[in-house]
Amino acid sequence: MSAAGGRGARDASRLIRTANRYRVLRQVLADGPVSRPALAAATGLSRATVATVTGELHRRGLVRVAGFEDSAGGRPAALLAMDPVGGALIGVDMAETYVHAELFDLTLRVLATVRLPLAPGEDGPELVVERTAEAVSRVRERGAPPGVPVLGVGVAMPGMVDREGGVSVFAANWDWHGVPLLGLLARHIPYRLYLDNPLRATTVAELWFGAARGRRDAVVVNLGTGVGAGLALGGAVHRGASNSAGEWGHTTLVHGGRSCRCGRHGCVESYVGAPGIIRTLTEVAPGSALLRPGDQMGTIAALAAGSAAGDPVARRVLEVCADQLGAAVADLVNLLNPEVVVLSSWVAREWGAPLLEAVRGAVGRYALGRPLASAEIVLSPVEGDPVSLGAATFALEGALA
Amino acid sequence: MSAAGGRGARDASRLIRTANRYRVLRQVLADGPVSRPALAAATGLSRATVATVTGELHRRGLVRVAGFEDSAGGRPAALLAMDPVGGALIGVDMAETYVHAELFDLTLRVLATVRLPLAPGEDGPELVVERTAEAVSRVRERGAPPGVPVLGVGVAMPGMVDREGGVSVFAANWDWHGVPLLGLLARHIPYRLYLDNPLRATTVAELWFGAARGRRDAVVVNLGTGVGAGLALGGAVHRGASNSAGEWGHTTLVHGGRSCRCGRHGCVESYVGAPGIIRTLTEVAPGSALLRPGDQMGTIAALAAGSAAGDPVARRVLEVCADQLGAAVADLVNLLNPEVVVLSSWVAREWGAPLLEAVRGAVGRYALGRPLASAEIVLSPVEGDPVSLGAATFALEGALA
Structure with missing residues (x-):
């Protein structure tokens, strides 16, 4: 003690x-x-x-x-x-199907972007590390003015990350367990490296450049294939005892409900992650033309376009999802009493204003009056890729520490 | 901004x-x-x-x-x-059926206790304030050595509290709305007054004297008639934007489930608050001899004694409740990644070790591996009444601010 x-x-x-x-x-x-x-x-x-x-x-x-x-x-x-030429920062978003690297100047303006695809099965650490090193090297060549030093490279890696140790503790998408990623990357990349996960990257991006800036307590709700809630409490990222705070996707929305890829039942993610939303679509309207088999992003885009155009099936799916999402966001509001809840990541961006409006309505039904009154709910104002921006910000924070 | x-x-x-x-x-x-x-x-x-x-x-x-x-x-x-004679502190636990005041020396040893009953219907602010002032005056007379100054009186008042303004914003038990409690109390009590709610009182008690002492991130799970989760993050109480953080009792455990007294459905409290546990008993074994009609505390005591003695109905109720509670505590573990979760308040104290053991098992089934590994789950080690102890600690903190 x-x-x-x-x-x-x-x-x-x-x-x-x-x-x-x-x-x-x-x-x-x-x-x-x-x-x-x-x-x-x-x-x-x-x-x-x-x-x-x-x-x-x-x-x-x-x-x-x-x-x-x-x-x-x-x-x-x-x-x-x-000082725009005082240094450059690189942010890397390692995703399931690509490695995306961006080079920024010190005003966090994007100078260059490189995206290298990862084919299905290209998921071994050595290969992913080589692809990452290649993306970093190419984005550096393409974007950095001569003589400007690269101050650091931030890498956002899905799953549970041991930030201090530089280890990918567990990544469900590639079935990685205990991969010493920072050590592997350091063999190929001659800059200071910072590792964390995309949830914390988007949270840091909101803190520095987005809707959490100047706010004391904020929650960044990431809506993608997976979902999570980045917590910015007291003006700083809340990481918890082992840097795994924010696993809101695996909190219970329906005790004993849908089975989740984590092996449990009724998790928030199994309802409002992209595959969960698509499952709701197949329940609401089996065989709907909105369904793009094997194409998650395409299906969500079709749902977004459909609900904007007044398609009744798309409207119904929006209603069901917003109700579930609203109940789950209300839980965050009741528990944490934040000043702002930011909806981020690609599903939020794709669905946009109609989703925001429906979620605001649902949170209003589920949250208690007092915490509801102080919680603003907004779409992320961050332009570009918030994950690589946040990853580059890890490097900026590292340069300041 | x-x-x-x-x-x-x-x-x-x-x-x-x-x-x-x-x-x-x-x-x-x-x-x-x-x-x-x-x-x-x-x-x-x-x-x-x-x-x-x-x-x-x-x-x-x-x-x-x-x-x-x-x-x-x-x-x-x-x-x-x-310095035990450097000052005295008074903590008041205003509950639905009584006002309980304790006088402490500066080592937070109890010097005197006064409990005045509130009859059903004795719920008007003026009457409750008079009864509180009487309890404070009597505990002062009974306990404080001559010449020892009372440094302050902390009052824990159920419901939503505006701490800075000294207002009981909403108290469901007495149907109070916007009662300027601190102002009313100040007319009768000649000491510095500090107002907050019992959830924050028990959290502060754990931070100063209990299982959260010396821990960075802790969650104090209050199990009584109502339930809540006091958050101690970064070694201090997390209050949120309007001092209402911790309303875990009204987060969703079963979307569309049991109706809750808050008007919503499927709230954690409707399953694991004392009335929810008793409802589970009536579902598991209608007409069970364990049921003490109109006596919540008696029924919970009978369940605790029954599960300790191997009564199959009591065992089954324990199993169901621990599973629900475990899922809800796992949500806190996944979201906040705390070092310790403390089970507190009278239901936890009454049921004790068998509840702790069953909850540990259930949290193990529901939480993710990494946050689970760093979360210890314990019963509150605080002796005596944690609410009046915590309320007195508000006064101690006030004297230090």
């Missing part, structure tokens, strides 16, 4: 220094060019702290003086902005 | 000072008499910080020098302990 307390205290003071750097840099990213006094006002940090932090950021080449403020007498205040 | 960020930053530096005081005082409570170097080692704080904090605590009369350490040469180190 004493040891845990001690760890906590040392962590706390290191974390607050890192949090100050994050806070200042997020503000420079949002408002730059911006003066130090304006940064102090916007972040609530003291001018002395802002001076210390911006000094560090300047020495590391992350931030530059981009101009001076007009002032009525006295010394004009320097305006700070991210 | 800037404003929220600013608030966050100022909060952060104030919170870290308060957290340091909490940390030091928790250690003094646990280990006192204890030297400053030992406190620094146990808390991980610097010796300078410990000196500052203990100086403050000493000046406020909370901590005293209780002796000196033998030392091999050099100046002997002072040993610090709580």
